[in-house]
Amino acid sequence: xxxxxxxxxxxxxxxxxxxxxxxxxxxxxxxxxxxxxxxxxxxxxxxxxxxxxxxxxxxxxxxxxxxxxxxxxxxxxxxxxxxxxxxxxxxxxxxxxxxxxxxxxxxxxxxxxxxxxxxxxxxxxxxxxxxxxxxxxxxxxxxxxxxxxxxxxxxxxxxxxxxxxxxxxxxxxxxxxxxxxxxxxxxxxxxxxxxxxxxxxxxxxxxxxxxxxxxxxxxxxxxxxxxxxxxxxxxxxxxxxxxxxxxxxxxxxxxxxxxxxxxxxxxxxxxxxxxxxxxxxxxxxxxxxxxxxxxxxxxxxxxxxxxxxxxxxxxxxxxxxxxxxxxxxxxxxxxxxxxxxxxxxxxxxxxxxxxxxxxxxxxxxxxxxxxxxxxxxxxxxxxxxxxxxxxxxxxxxxxxxxxxxxxxxxxxxxxxxxxxxxxxxxxxxxxxxxxxxxxxxxxxxxxxxxxxxxxxxxxxxxxxxxxxxxxxxxxxxxxxxxxxxxxxxxxxxxxxxxxxxxxxxxxxxxxxxxxxxxxxxxxxxxxxxxxxxxxxxxxxxxxxxxxxxxxxxxxxxxxxxxxxxxxxxxxxxxxxxxxxxxxxxxxxxxxxxxxxxxxxxxxxxxxxxxxxxxxxxxxxxxxxxxx
Amino acid sequence: xxxxxxxxxxxxxxxxxxxxxxxxxxxxxxxxxxxxxxxxxxxxxxxxxxxxxxxxxxxxxxxxxxxxxxxxxxxxxxxxxxxxxxxxxxxxxxxxxxxxxxxxxxxxxxxxxxxxxxxxxxxxxxxxxxxxxxxxxxxxxxxxxxxxxxxxxxxxxxxxxxxxxxxxxxxxxxxxxxxxxxxxxxxxxxxxxxxxxxxxxxxxxxxxxxxxxxxxxxxxxxxxxxxxxxxxxxxxxxxxxxxxxxxxxxxxxxxxxxxxxxxxxxxxxxxxxxxxxxxxxxxxxxxxxxxxxxxxxxxxxxxxxxxx
Numbered sequence: 001x002x003x004x005x006x007x008x009x010x011x012x013x014x015x016x017x018x019x020x021x022x023x024x025x026x027x028x029x030x031x032x033x034x035x036x037x038x039x040x041x042x043x044x045x046x047x048x049x050x051x052x053x054x055x056x057x058x059x060x061x062x063x064x065x066x067x068x069x070x071x072x073x074x075x076x077x078x079x080x081x082x083x084x085x086x087x088x089x090x091x092x093x094x095x096x097x098x099x100x101x102x103x104x105x106x107x108x109x110x111x112x113x114x115x116x117x118x119x120x121x122x123x124x125x126x127x128x129x130x131x132x133x134x135x136x137x138x139x140x141x142x143x144x145x146x147x148x149x150x151x152x153x154x155x156x157x158x159x160x161x162x163x164x165x166x167x168x169x170x171x172x173x174x175x176x177x178x179x180x181x182x183x184x185x186x187x188x189x190x191x192x193x194x195x196x197x198x199x200x201x202x203x204x205x206x207x208x209x210x211x212x213x214x215x216x217x218x219x220x221x222x223x224x225x226x227x228x229x230x231x232x233x234x235x236x237x238x239x240x241x242x243x244x245x246x247x248x249x250x251x252x253x254x255x256x257x258x259x260x261x262x263x264x265x266x267x268x269x270x271x272x273x274x275x276x277x278x279x280x281x282x283x284x285x286x287x288x289x290x291x292x293x294x295x296x297x298x299x300x301x302x303x304x305x306x307x308x309x310x311x312x313x314x315x316x317x318x319x320x321x322x323x324x325x326x327x328x329x330x331x332x333x334x335x336x337x338x339x340x341x342x343x344x345x346x347x348x349x350x351x352x353x354x355x356x357x358x359x360x361x362x363x364x365x366x367x368x369x370x371x372x373x374x375x376x377x378x379x380x381x382x383x384x385x386x387x388x389x390x391x392x393x394x395x396x397x398x399x400x401x402x403x404x405x406x407x408x409x410x411x412x413x414x415x416x417x418x419x420x421x422x423x424x425x426x427x428x429x430x431x432x433x434x435x436x437x438x439x440x441x442x443x444x445x446x447x448x449x450x451x452x453x454x455x456x457x458x459x460x461x462x463x464x465x466x467x468x469x470x471x472x473x474x475x476x477x478x479x480x481x482x483x484x485x486x487x488x489x490x491x492x493x494x495x496x497x498x499x500x501x502x503x504x505x506x507x508x509x510x511x512x513x514x515x516x517x518x519x520x521x522x523x524x525x526x527x528x529x530x531x532x533x534x535x536x537x538x539x540x541x542x543x544x545x546x547x548x549x550x551x552x553x554x555x556x557x558x559x560x561x562x563x564x565x566x567x568x569x570x571x572x573x574x575x576x577x578x579x580x581x582x583x584x585x586x587x588x589x590x591x592x593x594x595x596x597x598x599x600x601x602x603x604x605x606x607x608x609x610x611x612x613x614x615x616x617x618x619x620x621x622x623x624x625x626x627x
Numbered sequence: 628x629x630x631x632x633x634x635x636x637x638x639x640x641x642x643x644x645x646x647x648x649x650x651x652x653x654x655x656x657x658x659x660x661x662x663x664x665x666x667x668x669x670x671x672x673x674x675x676x677x678x679x680x681x682x683x684x685x686x687x688x689x690x691x692x693x694x695x696x697x698x699x700x701x702x703x704x705x706x707x708x709x710x711x712x713x714x715x716x717x718x719x720x721x722x723x724x725x726x727x728x729x730x731x732x733x734x735x736x737x738x739x740x741x742x743x744x745x746x747x748x749x750x751x752x753x754x755x756x757x758x759x760x761x762x763x764x765x766x767x768x769x770x771x772x773x774x775x776x777x778x779x780x781x782x783x784x785x786x787x788x789x790x791x792x793x794x795x796x797x798x799x800x801x802x803x804x805x806x807x808x809x810x811x812x813x814x815x816x817x818x819x820x821x822x823x824x825x826x827x828x829x830x831x832x833x834x835x836x837x838x839x840x841x842x843x844x845x846x847x848x849x850x851x852x853x854x855x856x857x858x859x860x861x862x863x864x865x866x867x868x869x870x871x872x873x874x875x876x877x878x879x880x881x882x883x884x885x886x887x888x889x890x891x892x893x894x895x896x897x898x899x900x901x902x903x904x905x906x907x908x909x910x911x912x913x914x915x916x917x918x919x920x921x922x923x924x925x926x927x928x929x930x931x932x933x934x935x
Contacts, residue, residue, distance in 0.1 A: 067893070075755070107754070193748065194728060450752035458680070459746040459893070466891030473889055474882040481878065485630075518822060521886055521894050525901070528882030529833065532875040536840065539871045542629075565843035568781055569836040575777060576770045576832035580825055583766035588825045595829070627629070 007612045014604065015499070018506025024060035025509055031057060062509040063172070065516035067587050068464050070457035071188035072196055076447040078157050078181045080113040080150050081106065083445035087149060088131040094124070095131055112180060114150060118143050150181070153444040158183055161447075163440035164199055168433075183447070193454060195433060202402050203446050204437040206354025208388070208420075209346040211396040211408055212322055214293030217345035221295060223317050225281035228255055251313060258284060258308045285343055295343040299330045302341050323348045328404035328424060344405050346398050351388045354401075356381025356418075360438035362431035365423065371431035373422045375438065382418025390414035401434070402446075467520035474524045475501075482531055486538050487627040492613045493534035496605040500530050503601035504594060516590030526598030529573075533606030536562040542626050551623060555614050559607070566607065570599050631870040638865045639858050642918040649796055649915065656803010659810055665802075666809050668820035668896075669749055671763075673756035674718040675726050678746040679734065684710045685741065693737025697729045708892035712746065726750075763824045770828055771795065774835050782842055785923050790838050793916035797834045798827055800911075801904040817896040826900035833879065833901075834908025837872065838916040844868050845917065857924055861917045876909040 031054050038046055047054065066073055081103050088095060098120045106113055118139065121128055128142040129135050137145075158175060161183055165173045174186040190196060228251060256263070258280060266277075276283040284305055285295035297305050308314060309324055318324075327342035334340075359376040377385055388397070389411050398408040399422050406424040425431045479497065482490035504523060508515060541558030549557060574596055581592035617624050669676040687704050690713060694700050703716040717726055727748060734743055771794055779787030809816045817823060844864035852860060865872075883905060887898040 108757075191745075448752075449750075451755045452748070452750040454745075454748045456744060456746045458744060459678070463891055463893055466889055467894075470886045470889040470891075474885045477881055477885065478878055481881075485874065517891075517893055518825060518897065521890060521897060524882055524886050524890070525829065525833075525879070528879035529836070529875075531878055532836070532871075535871050535874050535878075539874075543867070561847070565840045568778075568843060569839040572774050572777055572835040572839055573832040575773045576828050576835070579766050579770040579773065580828045583762050583828070584821065584825060588821050591825055591829075595832070 004612060004615050007608050011499075011609055011612065014503060017510070018502050021506045021510035022062070022502075024057045025062040027053065027057035028061040060509075060512075062505065063512070063514040064460075064464070065514040065519065065587055065590055066186055066188060066453075066460075067455050067517045068460050068467075068515065069188055070191075070455050070460040071186065072190045072193065072452065072454040074185045074187070074196060074200060074449055075178070075451035076157075076161070076183040076185065076200060077450045078154050078183070079446040079448060080153070080181055081117070083150060083153050084114070084117055084146065086445065087146070090131060094126060098124075114143065114146050118146070154181055154183075156444050157447060160440050160443050161185060161200060164436055167436045167439060168199055182450075189457075191454065191456065193452065195429070197449065198430070198433045199436065201447060201449055202437055203443040204354065204440070205402055205442045206357060206438065207350040207400045208352040208385075209325070209348075209350050209398045209400055210392060211293060211398055212345040212347060214288075214291050214345075216319065216322070217293040218287060218291070220318060220322065220345065221281060221285060221287060224314060225279050227251065227314070227317055228258070228280040229278060254308060254311055254313060255280060257311065258304050260304065293345050296333070296340040297343055299339040299341060302326070302330075305343070321348045325398065325400060325403065325405050328401065328406050329426065342405070344398055344408060346400075346405075350400075351397070352381065352384055354438065354442055356384070357438055360435045362428065362435040364428065370423060371425045371428045373425070373431050373434050373438065375420045375422065377418030377420070379418075382416065385418055385420065386414055386416045463517045467517055467524075471520055471524050471527070474527045478527050478531060482534070485627055486534075487625040489534075489538050489541070489614075489624055489626045492610045492624065493531060493538070493606070495613065496534065496609045497527065497530055499609055500526070500598070500601045500605040503605065504597050507597045507601070508594065511593070513593055514590060515594075516587040518587045518591035519594045522591040522594030522598060526595065526602065530598065530602040530606065532569075533562075533566045533602055534610060536565055537606070537610070538626055545626065552618050555611075555618065559611055563607070566603065570603055574599050629870075631873065634866045634869055635862070636866060636869075637862055638913060639861050639918055639921055642914060642921070645914040645918070649800070649911075653796070653799045653803055656799060656806055659803060659806040663806055663810055666806065666816065666818045667756075667760075668818035668823070669716065669751055670821045671756045671760050671819060672718060673751045673753040674716060675748075675750045676714065676716045677727060677730055677748045678707050678712060678714050679743045680746050681711045681713065681738065681741050681743045683741050685713060685738065687713070689737065690715070690734070693733050694730065696737070697733045699726070699729065699733070702730075707746075708895075712892070759821065763821075766824070767798065767827060767831070770831050774831070778835075778839065778842070782846060785920050786842050788923070789916045789919040790835055790842070792919050793838055793911040794831050794834055796911045796915050797830055797904055797907040800907040801827065801830060801900060804903050804907075805900065817899055820896065822894060822897040823900050826897045826904065829901055830904030830908055833905060834912060837876065837908060837912035840871065841865060841868055841912055841917060857921055861921055865913055865917065872909065872913065876905065880905050 031050065035043055035046060081099060085091075085099055098117070102113065102117050102120060105111065105116060118128065122139065128139050129137050132142045133145060154177065158177060162173075162175050165175060165185065165187065170187045170190055172188055174184070176184050178184050185200060187196065230251065259276075263276075284301050285297050288294045288296070306326075323346055325344050325346045327344065330339035330341045332339050356377045357375050358378050358381075361374045363372055363374055364370070365372045392411050393413060394410060396408045396410050398405045399420070400406070401422070406422050409423075422434065425434060475497070479494045482493050482497075484490070486493065501523070504526065508519075537558050540562045541554050544554035544557045544561075545551070547554075577592050577596040577599065581589050581596070584592055614624055687706070690704050691700055691702075694702055694704070694715070699717060703714075703718070705714050706712060707714040715730060717730075727750070731745070771791055774794065775787040775791040777787075778790045805817050841864060844867060845861055848855065848860045848864045848867075849857075852863075855863070880902065883898055883902040887895065887902060890898050
């Protein structure tokens with residue numbers, strides 16, 4: 001029979017293909033078994049001898065998802081608003097308001113950032129060319145330019161994240177773009193989330209900024225302090241002004257920003273409360289007693305001071321090219337061991353930026369055993385660095401990473417050769433992470449971690465064990481039941497089921513898909529659903545036999561008539577599989593994929609394989625029993 | 628072996644009773660949903676969640692005290708499967724970066740003699756949760772529409788509607804029963820996570836499978852016995868397919884039970900949802916899908932004579 005031959009050929013081809021795809025998985029498994037038995041020198045020789053084959057097998061094997069092997073999945077979102085802000089020139093109040101508006105809108109909706117941003121300007125009748133490109137360019141061109149820059153920024157961000165992850169040495173990381181501005185990073189086997197956070201999130205924008213003169217810094221702090229008490233015009237009134245009037249002028253909102261609930265009651269007459277009333281700013285920011293220009297802020301007060309300094313009325317008090325910058329770490333000081341952040345007065349424009357750094361190396365300071373990172377600069381950077389250090393001997397230069405100051409050493413002498421070092425890290429590990437991010441380069445815009453999931457190795461092992469257990473029991477029960485209920489025909493269906501499992505695994509391996517726990521659940525469910533096709537066929541054959549047909553005719557009729565039901569019902573299930581794949585992430589997609597592959601494999605094995613077996617049997621005069 | 632002899636149950640004759648039963652179940656479920664709201668899991672709510680495994684049994688109240696030391700005493704704390712495994716959930720993430728470190732430190736201090744290991748950690752931003760909710764709703768609606776369209780084309784439009792209603796029935800019944808079970812506080816609750824949404828879509832997929840098989844038989848019966856009234860043709864088809872319906876769904880149900888018992892804590896909610904949906908789906912493909920088609924056809928017939 002020609003049909004029979006075609007079917008046999010199809011089955012053999014499918015089996016060979018499935019085995020071919022599963023071969024690397026088997027090889028990988030057997031390599032690991034062999035390696036496990038060896039130890040010491042033997043295992044090294046074994047790896048040396050089989051390195052290529054092992055890498056090949058590892059690359060092509062059926063991979064386990066993060067939920068099964070343990071690891072971390074992080075979704076990053078590139079801060080496009082910051083990018084738009086960075087790209088703009090001549091920023092004014094209007095611009096800043098729009099940036100703020102867009103930021104709040106994007107936080108709660110899923111709107112695309114750039115169209116929203118552009119519309120805001122158009123609604124207010126402001127031409128984009130005021131801030132971007134040149135005055136002759138129209139809005140459409142600038143929008144295209146911004147879209148292009150955003151696209152480039154995201155691609156560059158992915159590249160840098162990949163660089164960092166590679167240097168962090170994770171085996172088989174997976175980094176991919178999702179939607180317009182998201183990056184998915186999957187790190188198998190990684191556990192330490194705070195390290196990953198440091199590794200991925202920092203933009204690694206390195207800047208060298210000169211510190212402002214301590215005298216100026218103190219005067220700025222003093223003016224903020226006076227502004228908060230409300231006695232800005234202290235000189236003109238000659239100090240004779242009644243207290244009541246001064247109270248009226250108090251910038252109450254700024255004050256409450258700083259003090260919140262902790263403001264001392266007016267009835268409080270202790271010296272402390274009096275000081276807080278008279279010098280609100282200095283109560284929170286303690287200027288350095290040696291007159292070095294920094295202020296000390298208690299760890300718990302940091303947020304309040306940050307918000308106060310951000311207020312426009314406070315910003316107005318700052319002289320041009322003046323900026324307060326925070327230390328990266330809080331330091332333990334004082335007798336009571338409380339931790340303080342340092343507030344440094346620095347110039348707004350950076351003397352030099354991290355783009356010039358060509359290499360970084362984590363190390364230990366031989367003098368005090370503290371972790372450090374040594375940096376090397378390119379020729380241009382070295383020249384600038386020599387000039388800057390030469391011109392500022394005995395002044396202080398702050399080394400800032402992502403707007404936080406790591407250290408602010410005094411320049412001792414002119415540094416030629418483009419060397420510099422960062423100190424102020426808490427641990428050698430932190431220094432190593434810093435080395436990685438400096439080497440990989442700066443991100444074009446900050447990224448935020450918007451989702452993070454990690455699975456520990458023991459939960460993964462639990463999941464594999466229970467998943468496999470469930471699959472095994474499901475398979476055993478189903479096989480036994482089919483045998484019992486349909487006799488020989490049940491046995492044939494069981495053979496089809498075994499092939500079905502082989503095909504599902506083969507196709508998964510062939511697609512380079514990963515096996516997840518829901519994926520295993522999908523296989524278990526497929527075991528249950530797979531017998532449906534054979535139940536339909538077998539029930540139909542029983543009916544036809546009962547109707548008085550010969551066995552051969554009944555089998556033919558059974559397959560023919562059951563086919564539309566099998567086809568239509570499976571197509572509809574497949575449809576939900578497709579939609580599920582679209583909706584889901586990671587593990588869920590694994591489930592959708594196994595479900596879809598399972599349906600396709602079921603159709604094939606239940607319809608083609610069992611048919612071949614029945615035909616062969618009846619040709620040889622064997623009578624299959626339909627129970 | 629044969630469990631089912633040829634039956635001739637008048638399934639569709641009793642359809643009004645079953646309409647009522649379904650309506651009551653759905654109404655009860657919806658009431659519970661309205662009172663409780665949907666029990667969203669971490670995926671959809673956003674926040675931080677951590678599952679830790681202690682070496683020895685621990686008391687939840689003790690964990691609460693330990694977490695209270697760092698101001699996280701109001702977190703949701705419950706066991707996860709076995710008594711050593713504890714799930715801790717903090718809904719707000721004001722300073723998400725520190726929350727997990729804070730929890731770990733607090734547990735280290737509070738349970739110095741009972742070391743623990745972090746099994747799983749999830750932190751989901753509020754935006755992600757919102758997006759997932761939208762896309763989950765879309766996924767369910769689209770799969771219903773896609774199925775309706777396919778069946779409408781392969782059979783008749785009215786069959787598409789019948790399938791749609793029976794699938795919507797399955798989703799609502801399952802959602803309602805989950806909500807009712809959660810409110811009964813049986814020490815086991817199912818939250819709507821991504822996995823559970825996947826289970827809902829699978830329910831749709833498996834239930835429609837059943838419905839289509841019955842429709843296919845009706846289509847065939849109507850072709851052979853042209854004179855047979857629709858109700859009889861439907862009853863005949865459902866009866867003829869009864870053996871298959873029960874064998875197949877029985878097998879799937881047993882398999883789901885295996886998954887529920889052996890599949891582990893992580894997919895328990897998923898397996899449980901599927902099992903409930905499976906029962907609802909089997910029932911609805913017998914009682915709802917065909918019944919809707921029948922009643923619509925009857926309505927058409929009763930209108931026709933009046934016009935002529």
